[in-house]
Amino acid sequence: MAKLIETEEENLLAEAARSLLDKSAPLSHLRHMRDSGARSDPALWQEMVAAGWAGVLIPEAAGGVDMGHAAAHVLAREMGRTLTVSPFLSTAVMAATLLRQFDDATTKARLEKIASGGLTYAFALDETAKFAPDSIQLTAKKRGNGYTLNGKKRFVVDGCDADRILILAESEEGPCLFDFANTATKGLQRDALEMIDSRDAADLTFDEVEVTGDALLGAAGAGYDILKPALEAGQAALAAETVGLSQAAFDLTSSYLKERKQFGTTIGSFQALQHRAAHLWCEIELTKSAVLNAGRVLDETPKEARLAVSVAKARATDTAQKSVQEGVQMHGGIGMTDAFDMGFYMKRARVAAEWLGDYGYHAGIVAQLRGF
Known part of the structure; x- marks a missing residue:
């Protein structure tokens, strides 16, 4: 343990x-x-x-x-x-x-x-509105000593400014992973996305894009096996970032409860709000433990980390949603204004929920590994 x-x-x-x-x-x-x-x-x-x-x-x-x-x-x-x-x-x-x-x-x-x-690197994995790396439509067709890529990748985080991109594609041998220079290349279209959390992301379109055989990482057909440790590492680290977001949103809300007064009384003294804040604090602490456990398992027994990682990502996603929603509700109307910081946490929580698998994706993995 x-x-x-x-x-x-x-x-x-x-x-x-x-x-x-x-x-x-x-x-x-x-x-x-x-x-x-x-x-x-x-x-x-x-x-x-x-x-x-x-x-x-x-x-x-x-x-x-x-x-x-x-x-x-x-x-x-x-x-x-x-x-x-x-x-x-x-x-x-x-x-x-x-x-x-x-x-x-x-x-x-x-x-x-x-x-x-x-x-710096970016990962080109998503092709639909949901994370599904084991369902790849972008093709890699063998041509001489290299490959030709055709298809689209969506929601490539850091996709505009990264120096290189790791691309998952489907070949006749199976999934392949390519290490590709993110420069102006014939047949590659890069469309910057206007993300609600104001960060770098892009959609990529590959039209007869040629890559050399040296760009292939590992053996043809082994792309997903090579990618798996990196995915789990990223999912767990994203869960850690998300729990930090949850804690900051909670701290912002707690400070407001101690300062805001209604009818001459600090609203933090209202028992109903105290109960909601206490429940949220407990959720954050449990999620911190899940994230810490994922880190320990990745360090000690990385081949057995799948369950711990998905528990951490699912919990972090759910906790962040609770934290920002409670934050907005307890702040009242001001919580929805751009002048206040809570909206930034809510936007980031929404993007983090989708990146590398949402709650449903990871809850499904947990259920499967638990035998449900």
Whole structure:
């Protein structure tokens, strides 16, 4: 049984992360980015790189610090508190987890570039309105020593600004995973999405896009097996970010309950609101435990992490929804205004709910693994 108590090192990491983010990426920074039309913040990412965050899951031999998934979740949780915009999940968590499965010079060089801040990644997985990586329509047809890609990918997070994209496609041999440079390429159409959480995402259309055989990661047909560890790492880290979001929204609401008065009485003294706040606090604490457990399992027995990861992602999605809904309701009309921060948390919670599988997707996995 994984130990569900954060270590002293993890607590110190959280304090350091909170200090950096409160200074360089408060929620007002996201508001400014939205108002200015910026999708990403390269300078902020380089600040995180300097703190070692980009190498949190990269081996020391490749320039990383290799602190493990539980540590990565600490960082993701703190980013969730301030809704920090960065390629951390796509690059430092998912791409690093995927690439470290290989032991060759090219992959090591790319891991080194991730750790040093010189390379970012996006994942092109979704093709429909719902996450379904095992149902692929984008095709990879063998042509000479390479492949030709045809089809569409939707909701590619970091898809506009990432340096490279990992693309899941279906070939005659089965699912294939390609490591593709995200540059102007004949036949590739990139359409930026206007996301409600004001972050970088794109739809990609492939029309006879040619890739070399070197772009194929692993064996043809093994794409989903190669992708699986990265998916689980990303889902768990996203759950950690989402629980950080839930905590921040709860803190915002709690402060308001202590300040707002009606009929000369602080509304936090109303028993009905106290009960609702207490229930939400319990939900957040349970979800924190589920996320911490997922991190421990990923670090200790990664091949057995599927259940823990889906429990964490499902709970985090549900808890975030409760947290932002209660926040808006307890604030009354002001909670719906753009001048107030709660709306930013609600928008991010909605996007995070869909990315890498929604509540229904992960609840279905939990039910299946439990024998229902």
